[in-house]
Amino acid sequence: MKYCRQCILPDTRPGVSIASDGICSACHGHEDKENKxxxxxxxxxxxxxxxxxxxxxxxxxxxxxxxxxxxxxxxxxxxxxxxxxxxxxxxxxxxxxxxxxxxxxxxxxxxxxxxxxxxxxxxxxxxxxxxxxxxxxxxxxxxxxxxxxxxxxxxxxxxxxxxxxxxxxxxxxxxxxxxxxxxxxxxxxxxxxxxxxxxxxxxxxxxxxxxxxxxxxxxxxxxxxxxxxxxxxxxxxxxxxxENTRIAEEHGFSYQAGDRKTGTWEFADIDCDFISLHHVTKWQKFGITRAFDNLSVQIRYGQITRAEAIETVRRLGTQIPEEDVQKFCAFQGLPESWFWEVAEKFRNTKIWKRIDGVWQIPGFLIEDWNWGQ
Missing domain, CATH: 3.40.50 (Rossmann fold)
Structure with a gap:
């Protein structure tokens, strides 16, 4: 995996490529917004x-x-x-x-x-x-x-x-x-x-x-x-x-501060109990969590540094939305073991390797990541 030197997105994320300058296509898109x-x-x-x-x-x-x-x-x-x-x-x-x-x-x-x-x-x-x-x-x-x-x-x-x-x-x-x-x-x-x-x-x-x-x-x-x-x-x-959130709030949009299932944005992904599941298998497929997306945007907005974003990912961990997994399995009438067995089918072995019996990503963004979580 190669990581953007400006944000924290890797080239495994769909649509993201790392240019010769070490900057990803998403960050170049932000430059387009500002300058092009x-x-x-x-x-x-x-x-x-x-x-x-x-x-x-x-x-x-x-x-x-x-x-x-x-x-x-x-x-x-x-x-x-x-x-x-x-x-x-x-x-x-x-x-x-x-x-x-x-x-x-x-x-x-x-x-x-x-x-x-x-x-x-x-x-x-x-x-x-x-x-x-x-x-x-x-x-x-x-x-x-x-x-x-x-x-x-x-x-x-x-x-x-x-x-x-x-x-x-x-x-x-x-x-x-x-x-x-x-x-x-x-x-x-x-x-x-x-x-x-x-x-x-x-x-x-x-x-x-x-x-x-x-x-x-x-x-x-x-x-x-x-x-x-x-x-x-x-x-x-x-x-x-x-800015969209600020404008929406002025007209009556509301969200619960502190109520965050995954990622770092309290104002996003709040409409549906199943939407968080859309982000779960990003971990197996691409080696990222929802926080990688949110924090990379925050870096581009100048709200945080890359180092601060990395520390936030370390602190948050994988953020598994356990309650939503339970609700989805109940909706399907299937045990939670089914959900995780299916997720395992999509583990990307181009980036994931078995090391001492534990799945790990060599060269991961965070060196001291807890692979047992």
């Missing part, structure tokens, strides 16, 4: 998109996919600032938290938007999550497939000309130069990214007995017949998770 992108020109380009959407709309001007989290609050606030008539759409997690429901309710009331809460048959969700976890080690794949497909399909069916997504992940978390400067979420982006493991709904037909009909909610229209523009808001306005 003409944000005034991007704002003007966004206004052209808004004008086109309003000219073509017949009711709702745009869809904003929302979870109720800080970023989706920011997206709706920004859309309302531009005078857009917003339809907010949510894929409803089968494990929504109390604070997640509260934030959705407050968003609708405080920001004045219409809202659709899209619930998929929980048994279909359960079987799809099991198939995805056992097949590719990603409990969150069905979630991502649904939250991308549902807004796109409804935009086509309801003839809503624009979808406003959040950040461009390749700009924020690592991608090549072309991907970092992209402004739209299109079919090519979905095929390559979107946490879909380069799969489509068709690849899951027959797994755990899933039928084509049961997977309807996960399908993106292939021949839409109506042109929907689908863009990253973070490609037109500089994205900052801390």
């Amino acid at each position: 992108i003409d944000w005034a020109a991007r704002a003007e380009a966004f206004q052209v998109i808004i004008d086109d959407a309003m000219a073509r709309s017949d009711g709702y001007d745009c869809i904003v996919p929302v979870s109720g989290g800080k970023d989706s609050w920011y997206q709706v606030i920004k859309a309302r600032e531009f005078g857009l008539n917003v339809l907010a759409i949510t894929w409803k997690t089968p494990a929504r938290t109390e604070i997640g429901q509260k934030n959705l309710d407050d968003m609708v009331a405080n920001l004045g938007v219409d809202h659709l809460d899209y619930t998929i048959n929980p048994d279909v969700e359960r079987r799809f999550m099991k198939a995805a976890y056992e097949g590719v080690g990603a409990t969150g794949l069905p979630m991502h497939m649904a939250l991308f497909a549902i807004p796109i399909r409804l935009a086509v069916q309801m003839r809503i000309p624009l979808i406003l997504w959040g950040e461009n992940p390749q700009l924020e978390y690592g991608g090549n130069e072309i991907e970092r400067l992209a402004t739209k979420l299109d079919a090519d982006w979905l095929a390559k990214h979107g946490c879909l493991q380069s799969t489509s709904w068709r690849d899951w037909v027959g797994k755990e007995g899933l039928s084509e009909q049961e997977l309807a909610a996960y399908r993106v229209p292939e021949n839409p017949g109506f042109d929907v523009r689908s863009v990253f808001l973070g490609a037109f306005f500089k994205w900052n998770s801390y």
